[in-house]
Amino acid sequence: MTFLIDLVAATLRNATPLVYGTVGETYAERAGVLNLGIEGTMYAGAFFGFAAAHASGSLTVGLLTAVAVGLAAGALMAFLSVTVGTNQHVAGIGITLLLVGVSEFSNRLVFGGAGTLPKIESYALLSPFGLRALSQYALTYVAFLAVAPLGWWVLARTSLGLNIRAVGENPEAADAAGIDVARTRYLALMIGGALMAIGGAFFTLAALGSFTLGIIAGRGWVCIALVIFGRWRIGRGVLGALLFAAVYALQLRLRILPGWDAVPFELLLALPYLVVIAALALSGRNVDYPGAYLKPYRRA
Amino acid sequence: MTRPRADPPAGTAHAIEARGIVKRYGDLLANDHVDLTVARGDIHALLGENGAGKTTLMRVLYGLAVADAGTVAVDGRRVEIRSPRDAIAAGIGMVTQHFSLVGPMSVAENVVLGHTDGFRVDHAAARRRVTEVSERFGVPADPAAIVADLSVGQRQRVEILKALSRDCRVLVLDEPTAVLVPQEVDALFATLDRLRSGGMSVVFISHKLREVMALTDRVTVLRGGRVAGTVATAATDEDALAEMMVGRAALRPARPAGGRAGAPVLIVRGLSAAGRHGLPALREVSFELRAGEIVAVAGVSGNGQTELGEVLSGMRRATAGSARAGDTELADTPPDVVMRAGVGRIPEDRDASVVGEFSVAYNLVLEQLNDFRRGTVLDERRIRARAQELIERFSIKAGPDDRVATLSGGNVQKVLLARVLARDPQVLVVAQPTRGLDVGATQYVRSQLVAQRDRGAGVLLISEDLDEILALADRILVLYEGRVAGEVDGAAADRQRLGLMMAGRAAA
Numbered sequence: 001m002t003f004l005i006d007l008v009a010a011t012l013r014n015a016t017p018l019v020y021g022t023v024g025e026t027y028a029e030r031a032g033v034l035n036l037g038i039e040g041t042m043y044a045g046a047f048f049g050f051a052a053a054h055a056s057g058s059l060t061v062g063l064l065t066a067v068a069v070g071l072a073a074g075a076l077m078a079f080l081s082v083t084v085g086t087n088q089h090v091a092g093i094g095i096t097l098l099l100v101g102v103s104e105f106s107n108r109l110v111f112g113g114a115g116t117l118p119k120i121e122s123y124a125l126l127s128p129f130g131l132r133a134l135s136q137y138a139l140t141y142v143a144f145l146a147v148a149p150l151g152w153w154v155l156a157r158t159s160l161g162l163n164i165r166a167v168g169e170n171p172e173a174a175d176a177a178g179i180d181v182a183r184t185r186y187l188a189l190m191i192g193g194a195l196m197a198i199g200g201a202f203f204t205l206a207a208l209g210s211f212t213l214g215i216i217a218g219r220g221w222v223c224i225a226l227v228i229f230g231r232w233r234i235g236r237g238v239l240g241a242l243l244f245a246a247v248y249a250l251q252l253r254l255r256i257l258p259g260w261d262a263v264p265f266e267l268l269l270a271l272p273y274l275v276v277i278a279a280l281a282l283s284g285r286n287v288d289y290p291g292a293y294l295k296p297y298r299r300a
Numbered sequence: 301m302t303r304p305r306a307d308p309p310a311g312t313a314h315a316i317e318a319r320g321i322v323k324r325y326g327d328l329l330a331n332d333h334v335d336l337t338v339a340r341g342d343i344h345a346l347l348g349e350n351g352a353g354k355t356t357l358m359r360v361l362y363g364l365a366v367a368d369a370g371t372v373a374v375d376g377r378r379v380e381i382r383s384p385r386d387a388i389a390a391g392i393g394m395v396t397q398h399f400s401l402v403g404p405m406s407v408a409e410n411v412v413l414g415h416t417d418g419f420r421v422d423h424a425a426a427r428r429r430v431t432e433v434s435e436r437f438g439v440p441a442d443p444a445a446i447v448a449d450l451s452v453g454q455r456q457r458v459e460i461l462k463a464l465s466r467d468c469r470v471l472v473l474d475e476p477t478a479v480l481v482p483q484e485v486d487a488l489f490a491t492l493d494r495l496r497s498g499g500m501s502v503v504f505i506s507h508k509l510r511e512v513m514a515l516t517d518r519v520t521v522l523r524g525g526r527v528a529g530t531v532a533t534a535a536t537d538e539d540a541l542a543e544m545m546v547g548r549a550a551l552r553p554a555r556p557a558g559g560r561a562g563a564p565v566l567i568v569r570g571l572s573a574a575g576r577h578g579l580p581a582l583r584e585v586s587f588e589l590r591a592g593e594i595v596a597v598a599g600v601s602g603n604g605q606t607e608l609g610e611v612l613s614g615m616r617r618a619t620a621g622s623a624r625a626g627d628t629e630l631a632d633t634p635p636d637v638v639m640r641a642g643v644g645r646i647p648e649d650r651d652a653s654v655v656g657e658f659s660v661a662y663n664l665v666l667e668q669l670n671d672f673r674r675g676t677v678l679d680e681r682r683i684r685a686r687a688q689e690l691i692e693r694f695s696i697k698a699g700p701d702d703r704v705a706t707l708s709g710g711n712v713q714k715v716l717l718a719r720v721l722a723r724d725p726q727v728l729v730v731a732q733p734t735r736g737l738d739v740g741a742t743q744y745v746r747s748q749l750v751a752q753r754d755r756g757a758g759v760l761l762i763s764e765d766l767d768e769i770l771a772l773a774d775r776i777l778v779l780y781e782g783r784v785a786g787e788v789d790g791a792a793a794d795r796q797r798l799g800l801m802m803a804g805r806a807a808a
Binding site: 157158159160161162163165166169170172173174175176177178179288291299 | 362364383384385388394396398399400401402403404405409410412413414415416417418419420421423462
């Protein structure tokens with residue numbers, strides 16, 4: 001029983017950054033832009049959020065800094081892919097390389113002299129009703145109770161969401177209907193960037209309280225896969241995040257169970273990724289990509 | 301969603317008065333001081349060949365392009381139109397050739413797109429609005445339907461609804477019938493007629509003379525970016541309009557009489573095939589094509605013609621039956637074997653039949669590269685010489701080194717014709733050979749098909765253009781729900797009878 005409760009709690013915790021990243025990436029892709037800058041944006045959110053919190057002593061300042069970094073990263077992606085019209089793969093990977101590099105360089109500049117790993121007092125766990133499974137960080141509650149449902153509602157039920165879907169499916173039609181395609185894509189990418197950066201900051205401001213190199217460890221790429229797994233629907237994307245997180249939490253626990261030490265732990269570590277690949281292979285066939293996926297829009 | 305709008309001023313002001321419109325794209329003068337005056341409550345045709353400047357003028361009126369010079373007045377008031385939003389505000393609605401619809405969205409969402417007030421979209425109100433406009437103007441539509449599931453004719457109605465729901469007083473339709481089957485065309489004309497009775501002004505862009513004569517009140521003809529003239533439809537006829545359009549007389553020669561048909565060159569027996577969704581699309585079709593005749597396959601789109609063309613071209617598997625040209629089975633046979641059997645094919649999808657990034661010269665020899673090599677190396681000199689020869693013979697307006705992607709639809713089709721006809725095929729299978737081509741290119745392609753027939757080839761013409769079928773065919777097969785619904789002699793056929801057969805009524 002304790003094993004199961006711990007597993008549920010760990011699943012929710014592990015899924016949290018993936019929910020932010022997946023919802024953020026969904027916004028970008030529904031607007032027609034594949035944002036491969038997600039890995040770097042999460043990384044920069046993690047580092048700059050941490051650095052700002054460390055310097056100011058305020059977690060709120062740290063979180064707002066991460067949001068600002070995410071907005072800027074989204075705007076940069078928009079500038080490259082919408083305004084300049086560069087290839088989205090190149091622009092996205094470029095942003096990831098840039099932001100990882102800038103974060104690691106800044107880390108060395110700011111904390112390089114410190115002998116021990118700098119730490120901050122991270123967010124405390126909330127434990128409503130004294131239930132262990134629900135003992136989570138506020139950012140986890142926000143992810144599942146606000147970001148996912150609000151993210152869905154905005155896309156499905158608001159004019160902003162309608163415009164985002166329209167510019168991602170058929171920008172010519174959106175333009176003819178009087179929608180500012182470039183502005184809508186900027187907005188979608190900046191909203192998405194801010195969410196990705198919060199997802200990254202979750203590691204430093206909540207889960208760990210410190211910044212280490214390689215902290216994101218490919219979770220941005222996982223979010224890219226989850227968006228496709230979810231067929232660009234937020235609900236399915238969140239389910240995918242929970243699935244990945246559950247397998248991740250499970251393999252961590254399997255390692256220390258008696259009898260499982262015969263299995264190389266590298267194999268167990270690979271398990272969640274294998275599950276993602278399997279899920280993609282099963283559900284990713286015949287998916288309908290957004291109509292204007294990867295296409296810059298220029299008026300004829 | 302409805303915005304209050306002042307009533308148009310009384311008096312004689314025109315619905316649209318465009319003066320001296322100039323639009324330049326690089327070196328091309330697409331509109332050269334074009335004037336267009338549309339009276340209120342008129343259906344006004346804008347007629348011209350492809351590239352005459354019709355679409356450019358409409359893009360200027362709708363704000364999709366900004367004119368370099370000229371003025372536009374709507375209901376007597378000068379308006380500045382710099383974006384579709386300005387045009388909509390001025391009361392101009394437009395249905396473009398390629399629909400501006402978002403497939404995965406509902407009809408209601410498409411209608412309110414770009415015109416939502418406030419942050420939240422009231423879906424119920426949007427559906428009510430669509431229903432209300434749909435009933436008021438007699439344009440049926442289901443507001444909750446997903447656009448991607450609708451037929452082309454239904455999508456066009458959604459486009460018209462979009463414009464109407466924004467209270468447009470001038471409705472511009474850019475070649476609205478190009479994508480419709482005859483029955484849908486009739487429905488569209490009925491709708492436009494109703495709108496006209498309600499006082500709506502309609503600008504109807506077309507290059508189909510028959511439609512212009514049937515529907516419109518006045519006609520403005522564009523030629524080479526300039527106005528060739530404006531006339532009342534009642535005071536002109538097809539020949540006069542055609543002459544204004546192309547600047548030369550007699551573009552509809554009488555139907556060329558066929559000679560005596562010879563021995564069968566293509567024998568189709570019990571041919572069946574599945575369609576795009578795996579359902580039977582072609583059911584036990586049998587017919588013979590003889591040397592020296594043109595047999596046309598008519599039918600409303602989606603009744604198996606596309607699949608027939610694809611099976612005969614080797615692009616789709618047959619589920620039963622055979623199609624033999626001489627000793628060669630065409631169904632499920634590699635293309636090179638089919639080609640060596642003397643079968644030439646010009647498929648429906650032109651762009652899939654050429655490599656856009658390759659030069660005209662390469663595309664011309666693409667099917668017979670083996671004949672143009674020395675050892676393992678392509679013989680560039682002979683490829684070039686061949687290209688020069690074919691470019692001359694088929695009047696292709698391009699050089700051997702031009703990329704095919706830069707060519708007009710008419711010239712791409714000429715490249716295909718040249719590639720296929722240069723091999724003197726005994727059997728020619730052509731699908732929709734003039735779709736989207738202008739009058740000049742259409743005439744050229746048709747004359748080439750007739751020349752092939754007269755040379756002694758059997759020509760199977762799959763077409764949705766009844767005028768084309770009536771102009772060319774010696775015999776007409778009508779396909780309905782994948783079966784041959786009947787056969788009509790070309791000389792004795794008329795639109796009425798074919799239309800009924802295509803609609804599945806008993807063969808006469």
